[in-house]
Amino acid sequence: SYELTQPPSVSVSPGQTARITCSGDALPKQYAYWYQQKPGQAPVLVIYKDSERPSGIPERFSGSSSGTTVTLTISGVQAEDEADYYCQSADSSGTYPWVFGGGTKLTVL
């Protein structure tokens, strides 16, 4: 199987910058996607193709890629950004075209 590894939790104070990483062997060759999930709600896409932002997503959300790690950055974190964040990508063989990371709980202190 193919795995994407995320830290279980990240904590930041309001106004600071949060960085959530996701690691996987195929990430140099495959796009990454990021989803935000608040309690009791369905996930919402916040970043696609490593660094593109869907319409309606605030500019404080950005994505980047370097080697086997992709990073979701939230600048000027707000209380409403407290949520679980999941990365998603694919392996290089097509066996696992959609794989999710284990998720990261972002806590706004």
Place this chain on the structure above:
Amino acid sequence: QLQLQESGPGLVKPSETLSLTCTVSGGSISSSSYYWGWIRQPPGKGLEWIGSIYYSGSTYYNPSLKSRVTISVDTSKNQFSLKLSSVTAADTAVYYCARILPDGYTIFGVVIGRFDYWGQGTLVTVSS
């Protein structure tokens, strides 16, 4: 505005088959531009991709579930469905249906894309 709605029994007995349907409104499931997928989330845990389907019927399944999963599409009803056989307590989860917007590339013939619209999810509990 596209909407997806999951429906089906909220309680399934062990060893039986879980059956869910996703009804798409505000858009056509027959559009050649999209794929459709199922994702699940056990209580307190992360997301797991189950499988995906194209309106033509082409399917892709998570290898870890492939032997138990069947996904089908009914274009006349604008619906697609999930069947998961021989369920156990480990299959208890919130099940989501979602639309997949392709991102213009494939991996060994598999179209890759993002989940851009999701249903609200439905909790299915496996218990006797």
